[in-house]
Every structure is written in C-alpha cells, then in structure tokens.
Amino acid sequence: MFAKEVYMRRRAALLTKLQEAGESGLVLLLGNAEAPAQYKDNCYKWRQDSSWLYFIGLDEPLYAAVLDIDSGREILFADDVDIDDIIWMGPQPSVASRAAAVGIEQSAHYGALEECLKAAKGRKVHFLPPSRYFNTLKLEHLLPGVQPSTPLIQAVISLRLIKEDIEIEAIDHACALGYEMHSVARNSIVPGIVEQEIVGKMEGVALAKGWGVSFPTILTQHGETLHNHGHAAVIEPGRLMVIDAGVESNEHYASDFTRTYPTSGKFTTKQREIYQIVYDCNQLAFSLTKPGVTYREVHLATARKMLEGLSALGLVKGDLDSMVADGIAGLFQPHGLGHNMGLDVHDMEDLGENLVGYDPDQQRAKQLGLGSLRMARRLRPGHVITDEPGIYFIPALIEKFKKEGLGKNYVNYSKLESYYNFGGIRLEDDVLVTESGARRLGPKRLPVSPDEVEAAMAAARER
Ligand code: GLY
Numbered sequence: 001m002f003a004k005e006v007y008m009r010r011r012a013a014l015l016t017k018l019q020e021a022g023e024s025g026l027v028l029l030l031g032n033a034e035a036p037a038q039y040k041d042n043c044y045k046w047r048q049d050s051s052w053l054y055f056i057g058l059d060e061p062l063y064a065a066v067l068d069i070d071s072g073r074e075i076l077f078a079d080d081v082d083i084d085d086i087i088w089m090g091p092q093p094s095v096a097s098r099a100a101a102v103g104i105e106q107s108a109h110y111g112a113l114e115e116c117l118k119a120a121k122g123r124k125v126h127f128l129p130p131s132r133y134f135n136t137l138k139l140e141h142l143l144p145g146v147q148p149s150t151p152l153i154q155a156v157i158s159l160r161l162i163k164e165d166i167e168i169e170a171i172d173h174a175c176a177l178g179y180e181m182h183s184v185a186r187n188s189i190v191p192g193i194v195e196q197e198i199v200g201k202m203e204g205v206a207l208a209k210g211w212g213v214s215f216p217t218i219l220t221q222h223g224e225t226l227h228n229h230g231h232a233a234v235i236e237p238g239r240l241m242v243i244d245a246g247v248e249s250n251e252h253y254a255s256d257f258t259r260t261y262p263t264s265g266k267f268t269t270k271q272r273e274i275y276q277i278v279y280d281c282n283q284l285a286f287s288l289t290k291p292g293v294t295y296r297e298v299h300l301a302t303a304r305k306m307l308e309g310l311s312a313l314g315l316v317k318g319d320l321d322s323m324v325a326d327g328i329a330g331l332f333q334p335h336g337l338g339h340n341m342g343l344d345v346h347d348m349e350d351l352g353e354n355l356v357g358y359d360p361d362q363q364r365a366k367q368l369g370l371g372s373l374r375m376a377r378r379l380r381p382g383h384v385i386t387d388e389p390g391i392y393f394i395p396a397l398i399e400k401f402k403k404e405g406l407g408k409n410y411v412n413y414s415k416l417e418s419y420y421n422f423g424g425i426r427l428e429d430d431v432l433v434t435e436s437g438a439r440r441l442g443p444k445r446l447p448v449s450p451d452e453v454e455a456a457m458a459a460a461r462e463r
Contacts, residue, residue: 001057001101001251002166008103010055010159011067011074017155018069018126025070025124027152028117028142029055031063033134045212049135050343051128051156051351053252057102064113065104069126075106077113117142126152131350153351160348161340161356162382168432168441170253171342171384174210175430175442177247178255181205182446185219185243187460189261195219195231195241206247214246214254214345223260223424224392226335239263240271240423246345254345256386258428259446265457272450274391275425277309279449281389282427285337289379289387289431289438296362296376299337302389303329303369310391315419318410328407330369331397338386339374341430346374347384383433384441390426393419 014027031052034043048059056065056076064077076099081092099107108116117125126149130136139146163171185202199217206213220228221235223242235241241263246256260278262271281302288298307323310316316328323329340347340356348356354364357375365371375385393416400406402413427448430441447456 001059004101004103006164006166007055007057011103012072013159014055014155015067015069015072017158018151021151021155023069023124023126023149023151025126026117026120027067027069028125028127029065029067030127030130030135030138031056031058032061032132034061035132035134048252049131050252050348051160053343054156054160056104058098059252060098062110064110066113066116073106074104075108075116076102076104077108077110077116079110114142124149128152128156129351150355153355157348157351157356160342162380163342163384163432164382167253167342168382168384170249170251171255171430171432172441172443173251174214174247174249174253174255175257177206177210177249178245178257178430179442179444179446180209181245181247182243182257182259185245186259186261186447186456187463189235189241189263189265189457190461191235191237191263193235195221195233195235198243199231202243202245209247211248211250211252214248214256218242218244218258221263221423223390223426224394224422226390226392226424235263237264238268240425242424242426244426244428248345252343254341254343254347255430255442256341256345256428257430257446258388258390258426259448259453260425260427261453261457265461266454267450270419270422271425273313274422275450277306278389278391278425278427280309281305282387282429282448285387285389286429286431286438286440289385289433291379291381291433291435294359294362294376294378295337295385296370296373299370299373299376300324302337303333306332306389306391315412315415316407316410317412323410326407326410327367327369328410330367330371331401331407331411332391332393333389334368334372334392334394334397335390336370336373336375338388338428338431341384341386349374379433381433381435385431385433386428387431388426388428390424392424392426393422394424395420 032049037044066075078095095107129148181202188198216229221239221241222228241261244258284305285298285302304324359377432439447453
C-alpha cells in the first residue's frame with residue numbers, strides 16, 4: 001500500500017473532477033468479495049477490485065465506501081472480525097484503524113451501507129460498472145434499476161490513465177519481475193519436455209517474488225492461436241514458441257511481455273524472415289511513440305511496415321497505402337498494436353474499452369485488426385501502453401478470406417499455403433510515454449532481435 005496521503009489526494013481529485021463536471025450526490029465504491037470456487041470456504045485466489053485499490057488501497061474483502069461529492073464526507077463500510085473469524089483468520093486490525101490508515105475518518109458496519117443509501121434518497125448515487133457478479137447483484141439490490149455513472153467512469157479513467165511517479169516505479173518493478181520470469185522461461189526451452197514444465201517454473205518466479213501472474217500465461221507452439229492457454233504439448237524441434245506472460249507485483253501492478261523463440265535455439269530462414277518483420281514493426285512503434293501522436297496512427301504505421309515486409313517476401317502485392325486502407329494487415333495481425341496497462345494488465349477495460357482507449361473525437365473501426373485496437377488515444381506523458389505487433393498464419397482465417405474473395409487483388413494465396421504450419425510470432429514490450437518520447441519499462445529489455453535471441457538461447461544451453 002502507498003502512504004495514506006496518496007489515497008486522500010486521489011479521492012479529493014476524483015471529487016473535484018466530478019464537481020467541475022457539474023455533478024453532485026454520492027460516489028459509491030465497492031471492493032470485491034471472496035468468490036467461492038466450489039463451496040463457500042474454498043475460494044478463488046483473492047484479488048481486490050482495481051479502482052478500489054486505486055482510491056482506497058485496502059486489500060481486504062467485503063469493504064465499501066461512500067464519498068459525498070458536495071460535502072467531502074467519507075465513510076468506510078466493513079465488519080470487524082468476531083471470535084469465529086479470529087479462530088480461522090487470526091486477529092485482524094479494526095475497520096476504524098484500517099479507515100484511518102487510508103485517511104478516512106468515519107467507519108460503519110457493512111450492513112449500514114444500505115441504510116446510508118436509503119437515507120440519501122433523492123440524491124444521485126454514482127457507481128462504476130462492477131467487474132464481479134457479486135457486486136452486480138449487490139448493486140441490483142441496493143440501487144435497483146440504476147445504471148453506472150458515465151461522469152464517474154470518465155473521471156476515474158482520466159485519473160488512472162495518467163500514471164503517477166509512484167505508479168511508474170511500481171510498474172517498473174513489475175516489469176523487473178516479468179524480465180526475470182521470461183528469462184527463466186527462455187532458458188528452459190528444450191525439445192522433449194512438456195510446455196507445462198516451463199509454465200510451472202516461470203509462474204514460480206511470479207509467485208515467489210510477486211502476487212502471481214497478471215493474466216493466464218500464454219505459452220505455445222501454436223502462436224497462431226492468439227490466446228492459447230493449453231500447455232500439454234511436448235516441445236518439438238524446429239518450431240516457434242510464443243511466450244506472452246506477465247507478473248503482478250505485490251502492489252498489484254502488472255507487466256506484460258511477449259517473446260517468440262525458436263525451440264531449437266536457431267531460427268530457420270523462413271522463421272527469421274517473418275521474425276525480422278515483426279521486430280521491425282515493434283521497433284518502429286516505439287520510435288513513433290511520443291506525446292501528441294495517436295496510438296491509432298502508430299498502429300497504422302506498423303501495419304504499413306508489416307505489409308511492406310510481407311510484400312518483399314511475395315506474400316502480398318500492391319500499393320501499401322491501399323492495402324492498409326483495405327485492412328489487409330488484419331489477415332496477418334487480427335489484433336491491435338497495444339492496450340493500456342497499470343493495475344490491470346488491460347487497464348480499466350472493465351469500465352468500457354471504448355471509454356478507456358478512445359478519445360471522444362475517435363471512432364472505433366470495424367476492420368479486422370484495427371477494430372481490436374484497445375488503445376487508440378492521442379498519447380500523453382504518463383500513459384503506459386504495450387507495443388505488441390505480431391504476424392500469425394491462421395489457416396482457417398486465410399481460407400475464409402480466400403473463399404470470400406477478400407484481398408484477392410493483394411494476397412498471394414498459393415504462396416501462403418506453405419505457411420499453414422508456421423504458427424505465429426508476437427513481440428511485446430511495455431512502454432511509458434514521457435515528455436519527450438517514450439521509455440521501455442523495466443530495468444532491461446529482454447533479448448529481442450533475432451541475433452540477441454539466438455545468443456541468449458545458446459548461452460543458456462552452454463550452462
Ligand atoms: N498479453 C495478453 C493480452 O494482452 O491480452
């Protein structure tokens with residue numbers, strides 16, 4: 001947790017933003033509750049709601065808070081433990097002392113929340129879209145028929161999007177742990193073992209040094225499946241392995257890196273050719289990332305670079321700008337260049353992808369690829385985003401395009417057939433937008449150029 005002044009300042013900034021937007025009434029913030037996996041006492045791993053963590057910081061289940069926009073009064077709602085709880089959980093700090101630790105003067109038992117909201121009748125109650133069903137049901141009970149507050153969502157997004165120095169430090173730390181986890185993974189790749197063995201080792205790092213992984217690990221020789229969570233395959237020589245994984249630190253900030261490795265330690269010529277294109281796109285995106293540019297423009301510039309590389313290999317042909325405009329890059333990269341990152345690996349997407357990732361004057365495209373761009377905004381210092389281009393050969397998608405005559409003037413379908421067993425490549429770094437440009441987060445960059453990757457794998461195999 002940060003110092004109490006951090007949470008007090010954030011809550012004051014939230015209320016000021018709402019006042020400036022002409023809003024009044026109450027803000028209701030809900031922490032998460034435990035979620036049973038099978039029976040009540042066997043729960044999924046505990047994870048607090050991220051907006052709650054941002055404004056209140058208390059990492060305990062079944063807490064709520066009400067902030068009065070007009071008077072500034074704040075009340076924390078939760079129950080003190082009783083003797084039954086103490087038997088199972090040990091003694092716990094009182095709710096009042098926890099409230100004081102985050103600068104809230106008044107506290108009450110959890111059930112008093114309902115009375116507090118009833119007493120506020122006639123006043124507007126602002127709340128965020130709940131990320132968990134427990135809170136969906138709670139809100140339906142407390143405030144039947146009331147919808148989440150767009151002014152509150154916008155105020156929260158505007159604060160959380162621009163990372164404070166202490167948050168950047170926390171994300172740098174999560175990236176340091178991510179670096180360590182990915183290094184263990186890369187050094188463990190050996191044909192003959194099961195993918196799961198690597199997953200176990202790398203997630204061990206995340207658990208030993210942080211809260212755990214920031215999302216379910218993607219580790220697969222079928223990189224063409226963008227989010228492949230199956231890890232049962234035996235590692236075969238000559239394949240490509242995509243590892244997309246991140247650590248969530250004990251402070252609950254995320255990292256999210258992707259690297260793609262040749263399982264034999266050396267790329268084949270064909271693999272290296274495609275890898276080089278993805279690497280060039282990643283480098284280009286970073287070089288273009290600076291305040292004032294939109295990430296949509298950066299996405300489109302990398303799409304053009306990708307098509308230029310694929311054109312040189314004879315996989316597509318035609319005018320590059322027309323191919324970009326016609327969405328041909330989406331056949332090879334059916335996802336966006338990146339997303340926001342912070343307390344969530346896809347930061348705040350529970351508040352609405354478009355509200356988080358798009359400026360009011362931007363429209364989300366429908367095209368494959370560009371339509372999945374989760375962060376399109378005009379960049380500002382303090383944005384933390386991912387730079388993750390990829391090229392994937394997805395036989396079913398290529399066949400669909402071919403059958404429907406899509407891109408028939410551009411795409412060399414017969415040549416593409418020899419890539420049906422290729423898999424996919426993605427390369428991802430986490431990037432902070434600075435006053436003058438951008439900085440990759442973390443103490444060191446994971447080996448990424450084809451030569452660096454081969455050298456790192458050779459060094460691991462010599463040890
Ligand atoms: N790195 C996983 C994702 O961005 O969804």
